[in-house]
Amino acid sequence: MISLEEAVIARIKREGETFEILVDPYKARDMKHGAEIPLDNIVAARDIYLDSEKGKSAPNEDLEKAFGTSEFEQIAKEIIHKGEIQLTTEQRRELREQKRNKVISWLQKNSINPKDGHPHPRTRIENVIEKVGYHFDENKSVEDQAKEVLEKIRIEIPIKIETLKVAVRIPAEHAGKASNSLHAAFKVVEEEWKNDGSYIAVVKIPAGVQDKLYDKVNTLTHGKNETKIIEEKEGEMK
Numbered sequence: 001m002i003s004l005e006e007a008v009i010a011r012i013k014r015e016g017e018t019f020e021i022l023v024d025p026y027k028a029r030d031m032k033h034g035a036e037i038p039l040d041n042i043v044a045a046r047d048i049y050l051d052s053e054k055g056k057s058a059p060n061e062d063l064e065k066a067f068g069t070s071e072f073e074q075i076a077k078e079i080i081h082k083g084e085i086q087l088t089t090e091q092r093r094e095l096r097e098q099k100r101n102k103v104i105s106w107l108q109k110n111s112i113n114p115k116d117g118h119p120h121p122r123t124r125i126e127n128v129i130e131k132v133g134y135h136f137d138e139n140k141s142v143e144d145q146a147k148e149v150l151e152k153i154r155i156e157i158p159i160k161i162e163t164l165k166v167a168v169r170i171p172a173e174h175a176g177k178a179s180n181s182l183h184a185a186f187k188v189v190e191e192e193w194k195n196d197g198s199y200i201a202v203v204k205i206p207a208g209v210q211d212k213l214y215d216k217v218n219t220l221t222h223g224k225n226e227t228k229i230i231e232e233k234e235g236e237m238k
Contacts, residue, residue, distance in 0.1 A: 007044035009052055012083030014066035019058055020049040021076050025091050028080050033141060039073055046072050095138035102142045103149060110206040111159050119208040120159060128153045162207035165231035172197030174221040181220055186213060
């Protein structure tokens with residue numbers, strides 16, 4: 001559990017009362033956006049309060065009336081998912097910076113410069129985001145903000161979202177190791193073992209990571225491989 005000194009208040013209003021729990025602001029925010037985190041790693045105390053600053057706990061009858069249960073975990077999760085998490089100015093700034101970094105990484109992974117087929121350098125994306133004046137929101141998802149950023153920066157730089165299917169042929173002497181490594185690192189959507197022991201895989205990847213795929217395959221096979229893009233699909237958000 002997080003310490004009481006580090007916790008913040010998460011609250012929700014129900015049936016004319018305000019119900020509060022004490023939580024880790026960052027882990028609670030992650031859970032609110034879909035992360036699966038054990039509740040004991042988020043809360044500072046297994047108690048529902050009417051006023052956490054005064055240590056005034058909510059009576060079971062009030063909990064039953066407001067939530068239909070007095071069970072702590074069910075109520076705490078509902079407060080986190082549907083209520084408001086009180087953050088300090090510094091915590092909000094840190095969360096916005098985290099979200100900014102995740103959005104930029106998402107764009108690097110999923111987008112390319114259509115003029116050369118390669119991802120834009122991170123610094124270029126950062127600079128153009130600053131130029132268009134986009135303000136990140138710690139409460140919005142990475143994917144939603146990536147779409148908003150994309151619409152703003154495509155006025156300044158050529159950029160598009162694209163997924164690829166790449167066929168990879170690995171010779172027999174490297175096939176076993178390469179097969180395991182490709183499955184571990186990428187999404188293999190088709191595969192075939194040939195009579196000569198060679199291995200063919202069709203890998204589906206965001207366009208921005210194609211260089212990583214080629215580097216991985218070359219490392220595994222010491223350059224002895226064949227690759228071919230067999231499908232390009234624009235606008236698929238992953």
